[in-house]
Amino acid sequence: MKISKKDILFLVFGLILGVSALAQGALCSDIEPFCAGDQQLTFPNSNYLNSNQTSGEPGIDYGCLEEQPFPAWFFLQVEDTGNLTFTISQYENEDGTGAPLDVDFIVWGPFERGEEYCSGSQLNAGSLVDCSYLPDAVETMEIPNAQANEVYVVMITNFQQLPGYINLRQVNSDGGSTDCSILDSDLGDEVSVCGEDSYLLDGTTDEAEIYEWYVFNDATQEYEIIPGEDGPTYLVTEDGDYRLVVRDLVGDSSDMDEVVVRFYDVPVIGEAENLSICAEGLEFVDLTRTEAELLTPVQNPVDYEAVYFESQEDLEEDNEITSPQNFEFEDGKVIYARIRHIESGCYSPAEEFELGTFVFPEISLPETSIFCTTLQGDLLSTVSLGEELGAGYAYEWRDGNTVLGTEAVIRFEDIPQSHEIVLSIFHEESGCEIEVSTMPVLISGPEIVNLDISGSDFGEGYTVSVSTEGGVGREFAQFEFRLDDGPWRDNPVFNEVPPGSHMIRVREVNGCGEASSESFFLVGYPRFFTPNADGYNDTWRLINNGSIEIKRLFVFDRYGKLLKQLNPVNGQGWDGTYNGQPMPADDYWFRVEFVDSKTGNHQEYMSNFTLIR
Template identity: 60%
Template structure:
């Protein structure tokens, strides 16, 4: 059976105690047996600025005198373990039957002693106590963890407390977790008769429970109960009330690992996992999570005292339980592992290219970023302005600032990284100029293409092609054949293409085949208006002049000499010409082949 007994956490549930001749030890009020996290409103708490987990008691004076008590609080019942800071305030004197708990009773002028020292051992004094006087004491648990309070009188013989008030004590409030019954036990050696009552909400009265006249009563329903006992020997009647409430224990969520952001961090906040564990229960404010280093610590109710700054150890197993603040009931335990979290690889380009026209108008949408999957959150900034929380951003216009940044967070591990990129405008070239060097009468033509008038020239990248040929990174074309040509350049980020003006390269064919098939039947220079041919001679391989041609007239040489076809062979030519662009006079000789 799992039940929680509160140690008089409110003044209305006040419990009796006495010092007797021996030390009296009892559980403190803590997160496991109390839902009263702080002191109730009304009383004047004197020196106690805070009243964490209060436990209310009263004592009755048996013999008058000056009483002095030692109050201590330790982790274990035998006074061993961690020393727990204990504080107190005592009010009095009162008479039996007074309303101890009213704000009038627990006022500043009724405070007899008070201490807020950061110690596990305190001393409480009640001077000039009179027989039958009642004093009210509240003891607080500054550390807020389970432990035990001990009380003993240090000046016995100079006044005493009356222990007969302890004869009947059912407890103030009892929470029963995951069970359908709870046994109340009011057994006392001096009792002659017992009578059990249950509170009726409709009549606002306690009503006797039929046939329940024994020292114990098995409760099966939540409610307020009362026991009246009669001691005929001492001719007195005592009664005690108790509230019993049945609860279902809370559920606990799933979590396999809790990650720290990177190596070298010394502590981890275990509370970062709390929402995952509380999630199946609904409103998180009604629950709290406790963390333990071992299953034995769970059994001994020894949670980690400072989970928000727990020393990180890779691979360490931690245990958790969810507690319902209302009932004090705990869930089953769940274990998880401490790990180091590694962010997936993520990069933004150094420059984010925006393709624009020559008026700097954006030509198309620009995207950046990457979706890393579940558990990540994104914030995109244009300077200081938040512009998106999507993993991938799409921009249709130039940003206001030159830098676009993204902040990526992973709440489970607490990791957060930032990346940035520079927004850059890039256009296609407005002009592609051509420079020609060499000739077909030597090592061949070299053509160099140069893009000009470019927005974002330092960030633009290009590739080129001659005619319908393959694209290449180099803007230089070698051994370009004679004839008419164009060169096209394209910006590789997709910002457009530009084509040069057509240009013509003068040259000569390397062979011809005069077989009257209408294809390569004659041989002549390949030229245009920029070249003026002065003389053109054709020789056989022995240097004999075969023909003098005018390249600007006729179709060229037909492969005959004096009207007779010449055989297949290599023939030579000599050309004298003027380059009209430069005015240079040049001569050139080379060979070609006649094929039949």
């Protein structure tokens, strides 16, 4: 892969370890700086395929190098005093494999910064430090007792003139060191500026003497110099691709770095509700369930992510929780959150929420749910089940495997098909879920109302017992009973029913329908009458519909004196007189002789009634 001279400098100055480059400076005037540090410099050698400089320049004392085929020139500056030991190797392949190739070298020095290195007056026997012309692929280069700030010139040659790769590295890390700031402008990686209007680029380099700032012009697709900007810093106020070129007049060396600067607004974070788990005893909670709430204010949530912190101290130190999906739960613990713009790394202000334990409100369905039907099994009316719990809940109603709805309250217009209706409720904040169920029960009103009448008004009174037949869901139905227009009651036995015409009504207590008995008549007598000629209760007579045969009927005063014998055939009644004279208000007695039509028995009954004036 071919790369530029700029890339070589980056490799030399420590931005990338174990790198390769094109053949180095073939002439001393093209000399390149070398910084060892913890690195090695690997580069293609100069050979007959890539260089026209087949031998060293004239006028220079090359020491032990009888020949100087295809030279490569370097200089290095000492940072820390001490011995410097380097290995120089040359192989066919970049990774040090393949055929070994004879490599030779020579070192001159020391020099001072600013001297003219490349003249015969400098590169002579008096300045020769080390030299090797051995027929080896690996050589050791020594610079003893190198002093800080001294400069040394190195030339490496390719004796066999074959294509290959040269590797140069310092091997005594405990000795002296070379100065990696010979030219080392580094503006950093891409710069994201968060919530600020400007950003100061600083390209200060120890040995640089000239600074040139450029900005990329999208229209011309070229970097253009920024007029008047010749210092080590530049204040950026708008997005752009910027370039800095620094030059060292000594050795005519230069370095270049480029950086992209982008300005971003500070993200706005949403408010998160407290995060709850559904039961005590759970050990872990997923903090990222709050992410959707936190990202609510941003326009493109996919460009952001939520990060979480366990404490205020962790927030200040940017020590985020590494596994927020599986965070150890602690009731009442406060969690701090920020949202981060993924591209820029810009953070929002912090938002906090609390961990807690969620308890469902009391909710249940009846063990059975009543569906009122007609006697034919058709639904009488809509049936509603469920209740609204408020915001933050999701619902699912199922009839067997069929999902019926997702509302809090479901309304049935048809009869369910299965024997169980299931409601699942999901609490969105905590992730808690409960399930309740009910059995649908079909009920109708009774089909038939039966009456059993016992007793009589000429004794302890009438008793009417009610029973029902038919209807849907009798095992679940509950009935109430009503005599005429009286109150509803759950007791089907009516005692002391007065004589006269009556009807019994039966209704299902859940509103699933009602039925009525046939009208029935009870024979008896009135307990009082008011012979005042107002048209109401003016005479006293037996109440009868022919179900008993009246033989004789007598009226007496309280002393047993016969006042009137009534004719039962024509339904004659007593008008409260005796021999045409009104009788006083008082209690009077009667005796009736009759035949029970049910049994045919002859019976006699005596009781009293009241005359009221």
